[in-house]
Structures are given as structure tokens and as C-alpha cells.
Amino acid sequence: MILQMRTEGIHHITAIVGNPQENVDFYAGILGLRMVKKTVNFDDPGTYHLYFGNEEGSPGTIMTFFPWPNAYKGQAGSGQVGITSFSVPVGSMPFWEDRLEKFHVNSEHITRFGEDYLVFEDPHGLQLELVEREDGQTSRWSYGGVPAEFAIKGFGGAVLLSGNPKATEDVLSQVLGLTKIGEDGEFARFKARGNLGNIIDVKLTSLSPGSIGVGTVHHIAWRAEDFEDHEKWREYVQQAGYGVTPIRDRQYFNAIYFRERGGILFEIATDPPGFTRDETADKMGSSLLLPPWLEPRRQEIQSRLLPAEARVLKEDTL
Numbered sequence: 007m008i009l010q011m012r013t014e015g016i017h018h019i020t021a022i023v024g025n026p027q028e029n030v031d032f033y034a035g036i037l038g039l040r041m042v043k044k045t046v047n048f049d050d051p052g053t054y055h056l057y058f059g060n061e062e063g064s065p066g067t068i069m070t071f072f073p074w075p076n077a078y079k080g081q082a083g084s085g086q087v088g089i090t091s092f093s094v095p096v097g098s099m100p101f102w103e104d105r106l107e108k109f110h111v112n113s114e115h116i117t118r119f120g121e122d123y124l125v126f127e128d129p130h131g132l133q134l135e136l137v138e139r140e141d142g143q144t145s146r147w148s149y150g151g152v153p154a155e156f157a158i159k160g161f162g163g164a165v166l167l168s169g170n171p172k173a174t175e176d177v178l179s180q181v182l183g184l185t186k187i188g189e190d191g192e193f194a195r196f197k198a199r200g201n202l203g204n205i206i207d208v209k210l211t212s213l214s215p216g217s218i219g220v221g222t223v224h225h226i227a228w229r230a231e232d233f234e235d236h237e238k239w240r241e242y243v244q245q246a247g248y249g250v251t252p253i254r255d256r257q258y259f260n261a262i263y264f265r266e267r268g269g270i271l272f273e274i275a276t277d278p279p280g281f282t283r284d285e286t287a288d289k290m291g292s293s294l295l296l297p298p299w300l301e302p303r304r305q306e307i308q309s310r311l312l313p314a315e316a317r318v319l320k321e322d323t324l
Contacts, residue, residue, distance in 0.1 A: 038152025
């Protein structure tokens with residue numbers, strides 16, 4: 007096998023949610039993330055693919071969604087990302103407690119590996135948490151009632167629910183190049199070399215298998231530096247004994263996919279070309295963008311999509 011490769015950490019996490027405007031109102035309106043891209047699921051163009059992140063949509067900050075209005079609810083369980091963690095500046099937790107309370111979002115504090123987490127759900131049941139971290143550049147994006155000084159930096163990491171925790175630990179360390187840094191009760195902790203999306207906790211007990219639907223994570227994507235590095239990753243994953251897809255053009259990054267032996271769908275995505283490929287930085291997320299091969303179907307596609315716009319919520323205008 008070629009020399010051990012190491013990812014910087016999480017590139018993005020993609021989840022399934024319900025009504026698209028409810029999704030935008032929560033992640034942009036309440037959490038203050040920037041909607042950096044409004045496009046469609048290239049494999050199912052009748053469904054939005056909405057991207058949220060920092061001011062640039064930098065890798066390590068990107069949460070993406072497939073909104074399925076009126077779809078069945080999923081069940082979190084083994085073979086899934088159980089919790090998505092966001093990193094906020096040190097000292098900002100009181101702001102976030104007050105903000106979630108203002109919008110009637112129930113939250114509670116838990117401790118894991120000596121860190122205090124504020125845990126809550128989005129409107130469609132997705133499990134989220136905030137953690138204060140020194141690592142990672144402070145966001146320059148402010149929106150609604152969220153000033154830049156308290157804004158989410160990007161991912162803190164994720165909690166993985168595996169059908170085979172030992173196999174998931176192995177793929178994190180032996181394939182993705184994360185370092186195991188400890189155990190705390192029912193969790194093992196791994197760290198990637200980046201400064202965002204770099205802390206991954208694996209639950210050491212296996213749960214009942216999860217089911218994909220509204221309120222669950224579809225996949226977690228890891229970072230590849232560039233297109234050349236991405237091709238090396240594909241060869242590397244294949245040599246490690248995993249079935250991996252061909253490289254797919256996702257317009258804003260290239261992607262490969264494989265399912266690790268604990269059942270979680272992993273993607274490896276390139277950092278470039280990014281979200282200014284088809285619109286300027288100041289206009290990102292303001293209109294529906296389609297890849298060239300879907301542009302001839304724009305009218306048909308738009309007619310099937312519900313409205314979804316980033317907007318400042320009334321609670322922040324009073």
C-alpha cells in the first residue's frame with residue numbers, strides 16, 4: 007500500500023430534512039450560517055440541495071441538505087452520523103443558550119471528554135450540538151441576530167454510530183489517517199490534522215440499524231486537498247479493500263463514495279473549485295444555480311420546487 011494518507015478532517019456533512027423554508031429559517035435565520043448555494047440534487051433534480059457555511063463556504067464549514075417535504079421520518083441508529091457538532095468561539099455559549107431559548111429551541115448541556123456541549127434538535131429532528139473551541143478561524147459572517155464575534159466557525163466534528171465500532175475505528179485511523187487520542191466511557195475520540203471538523207467521536211456500543219429519512223444524516227465527507235490528491239485517495243481506498251465509486255463531478259467539488267464496514271456512507275471531496283465557480287462571492291446563495299447539463303430543464307425543475315429564501319426572522323427585527 008502507498009504511504010499513509012491523512013485527511014484534514016470533515017469537508018461537509020449532508021442530511022435529509024423536511025420543508026425547505028423551515029430548513030433555511032433554522033440554519034440561516036437562527037444559527038446565522040450563510041446559505042452559500044441553492045441548487046438541486048444532481049441525482050434527483052426535483053429536490054433542492056442547499057448548502058450552508060461560513061462567509062466563503064470553506065471546507066470544514068459546509069452543512070448541506072436534501073429537503074424532502076412530507077417525506078417519512080428517519081431513525082438515527084448504527085450506520086449513521088448520530089450528532090453533528092458545530093464549533094463556536096470561546097465565551098460565546100451564553101449567547102447561544104439565550105438565542106436558542108429566544109426561538110423556543112429546547113437545549114441541554116452534556117459533557118464529553120471534559121468539554122461542555124449544548125445539545126438540541128433542528129425542526130426536523132436532526133441531532134446537533136455546539137462546543138466552544140479555540141481552534142479554527144473566527145467567522146466574518148454576521149446575519150440576523152448573530153454577530154460575527156459569536157458566529158459558528160464551522161464543524162467541531164461529529165459522533166459516529168457504527169454497526170461495527172472496531173471496524174469504524176480502523177478506517178478512521180488506518181485509512182483516513184486520524185489519530186486516536188482517548189476514550190471516555192462509551193466513546194472513542196479521534197483527531198484529524200486540520201483545525202475545523204477535526205474531532206470525531208465513535209460510540210463504542212452498536213445500536214439498532216438506523217433508517218434513512220427526514221432528520222437523519224445521509225453521509226459525511228472528508229477533505230482531499232486538490233484533484234490530484236483526490237485521485238490518490240481513490241486508489242488508496244481501493245487498495246485498502248473498500249469498494250469505491252468513480253470520481254463524480256459535483257460542480258463545487260469532485261467526490262468519491264464508499265461505505266465503511268460499520269455501515270456509514272463516507273465521501274471524500276476536493277477542496278476546489280468552491281462555490282464561486284458559478285456566481286460571485288457577494289451573490290452566493292441568492293438564486294437557484296443549476297449545472298450546465300440541467301440548465302435546459304430549468305423551468306421544469308423550478309416548477310417542482312417549493313420557495314426557499316434566506317431571510318431575517320421577525321424575532322430579530324423587533
